Amino acid sequence: MNSFDESVDFLVVGSGGGSMCAALVLRDVGKSVAILEKAPVVGGTTARSGGAMWIPNNRLMKLAGIEDSTEKAVTYLDNLIGDNPEYPAANSARRLKYISEAPRMIDFITAQGVKLARTDFWPDYYDTLPGGSRGSRSVFSEIFDLNELGPWANKIGFGFIPQPVNLCDFLPIPYALKQKIGTRLTIMLGAMNLGEMMKLPHFKRSWAGFSMMLRVGCKWLYGKLTGKRYVAAGVGLQGQMLKACLAANVDIRVNCAVDELIEEGGKVVGVVTNKDGKPWRIKANLGVLINAGGFAHNQAMRDKYIPGSQAAWSSAVATDTGEMLQTMMDMGAAVGHMQERVGNQTSPMPGFDQMPIKPAMQAVTAKPHCILVDQTGVRYQAEGGSYSAYCKGMLSRNSEAPSLPSWAIFDQRLLDKYMFGGCMPGQAVHKVEGWKAAGYMKQASSIEALAQQIEMDPAVLKATVERFNGFVARGVDEDFHRGESYYDTWLGDPYKDGNPSLGDIAQEPFYAAPVLPGDMGTYGGVITDTHARVLREDGTVMEGLYATGVSTAGVMGPAYPGGGSSVGPSFTFGYIAARHAVGLE
Structure with missing residues (x-):
């Protein structure tokens, strides 16, 4: 028998999306719970992400009068994913469990004081499939004042949009003058919720966008005058969850890595951590939930399971190194979807x-006047669509032709009209000379000259661009159907006439910038059942051990149905695990 140094009802390893949700369920029924986080801050990669959750048939859709149902969502996932033995954790039973319980999870955390929002400006990523929704199924955090966390305000992980916005970018004045006075007129993007951030690139294109910026400016000014520390997106979501957990007296411990899971009679009954430099054994009366991330920063595991990918391209937290996943595997847990x-x-x-959070390129290459080509100058996939499918396509193409990096090819209008490199529309042009000097961006007066700079056959790249321009003239991408989904409309330019995702590449100078298949984290791990219990390789349950988040093989299998398809399941299966542990499931 094991001797223990302390005992709690439930232990949670890691502090990402589903951890605090599970802890709140335990506290709601009067059970003790401790969250053990090996990093000095809480929040996990969820805090770094956009913090969206893909939740079909959620309460905010109903309030907005958007029709949805369990049946419609099931139809969508059945058509998108189906039952594939290569993705055992994405079976129909788990998908139905997710779709059924996710709205209840949202109701639960809302009752704990978490304030959520949605926007219609975010369709499903495969909205043309039966059951797909143009009305957003994604919900996200309202802005949150970190000051509400008191002494914990500096113990929450870093958000995914840290840079300020220069208010001068909204004024029709010379760039030199903007630079001169810009430091006096900046607002942090924390004054915007995620839906407002998505509309930010279009602030000059409509009165709705302009009025949104006025509202955001007023919020920022109010916050500045009152000393608030506004955050949004993932850090806003996790900040709200942390506030709820602190109010519920959840025991949260940072710098508290778990070294071992303790088994008795084939059941997980506790963990070994460290206290004051010595092993510390904690008993878990009702179970242990693992939500400790994947293996994004473990290059050896990447080389084994996702060859060609690099940890250096990942925006996951640095502590996402796979130890707990390896521990469960060593104990006989089955794994899946590891690629x-x-x-x-x-x-x-x-x-x-x-950069801890790598710059995103999805909303760049999906804009008009831009394409993606491999190193031979050939276009090989649509430049919009799901970011997971996009990056998977890059790795797949690299087995046929060099594609790491691939190259975004675009003309002057992209920099003039749209965001690039974190710059507001029209501002990136002022960074081109510096980017060129650093060897990052290439510029030329012709496509052929541009091809020579990136060491590809000029005739091939010219033919690729001319073929694409022909598609633009006809309004149809005959090769990859870019712009045929509502999601492509959203990624493109919704204010453009005709196909909103297509625009010719014809106005010099022409540019090239490298693109890599980065990630926000891995999406494979231990296989769990409908109650979030970890399964052995023979399909039996590892009693006392639950898992959620990217420590598990995802319920979405190889697909990413919409914004928040990893955070949503993390919260939901954390909620399911906790309810099962206390006998509510």
């Missing part, structure tokens, strides 16, 4: 290696 990732196509601009 999958939550993709985030990115670009290695100056300072890339020092």
Whole structure:
């Protein structure tokens, strides 16, 4: 028998999306719970993400009068994923469990004081499939004031949009003058919720966008005058969850890595951690939930399961190194979907290696006047669509032709009209010379000259561009059907006439920038059942052990149905695990 140094009802390893949700369920029924986080801050990669949750048939859709149902969502996932033995954790029973319980999870955390929002400006990623929705199924955090966390305000992980917005970008004044006074007129994007951030690139294109910026400016000014520390997206969501957990007296411990899971009679009954430099054994009376991330920063595991991918391209937290996943595997847990990732196509601009959150390129290459080509100059996939499918396509193409990096090819209008490299529309042009000097961006007066700079056959690249321009003239991408889904409309330019995702590449100068298949984390792990219990390789349950988040093989299998398809399941299966542990399931 094991001797223990302390005992609690339930233990949670890791502090990502589903951890605090599970803890709140335990506290709601009066059970003790401890969250053990090996990092010095809480929130996991969820805090770094957009913080969206893909929740069909949720309460906010109903309030907005958007029709949805369990049946419609089941139809969508059945058509998108189906039952594939290569993805055992994405079976129909688990998908139905997710679709049924996710709205209840949202109701639960809302009752705990978590404030959520939605926007219609976010369709499903495969909205043309039966059951797909143009009305957003994704929900996200309202803005949150970190000051509400008191002494915990500096113990929440870093958000995915840290940079300020220069208010001068909204004024029709010379760039030199903007630079001169810009430091006096900046607002943090934390003053916007995620839906507002998505509309930010279009602020000059409509009165609705302009009025949104006025509202955001007023919020920022109010916050500035009152000393608030506004955050949004993933850090806003996790900030709200942390506040709820602190109010519920959840025991949260940082710098508390778990070294071992303790078994008695084939059942997981506790963990070994460290206290004051010595092993510390904690008993879990009702079970242990693992939500400790995947293996995004474990290059050896990447080489084994996702060859060609690089940890250096990932925006996951640095502590996402796979130890708990390996521990469960060593104990006999079955794993699956290990080749999958939550993709985030990115670009290695100056300072890339020092950027904890890599710049996203999805909304760049999907805009008019831009295409993606491999290193031979050939276009090989649609430049919009799901970011996970996009990055998977890049790795797949690399087995046929060099594609890491691939190249975004675009003309002057892309920089003039749309965001690039974190710059507001029209502002990236002022960074081109510096980017060129750093060897990052290429510029030329002709497509042929541009091809020579990136060491590809000029005739091939010219033919690729001319073929694409022909598609633009006809309004149909005959090769990859870009712009045929509502999601492509959203990624493209919704204010453009005709196909909103297509625009010719014809106005010099022409540019090239490298694109890499980055990620927000891995998407494979231990296989769990409908109650989030970890399964052995023979299909039996590992009693006392639950898992959620990217420590598990995802319920979506190889697909990413919509915004928040990893965070939503993390919360939901954390909720399911806790309810099962206390006998509510």
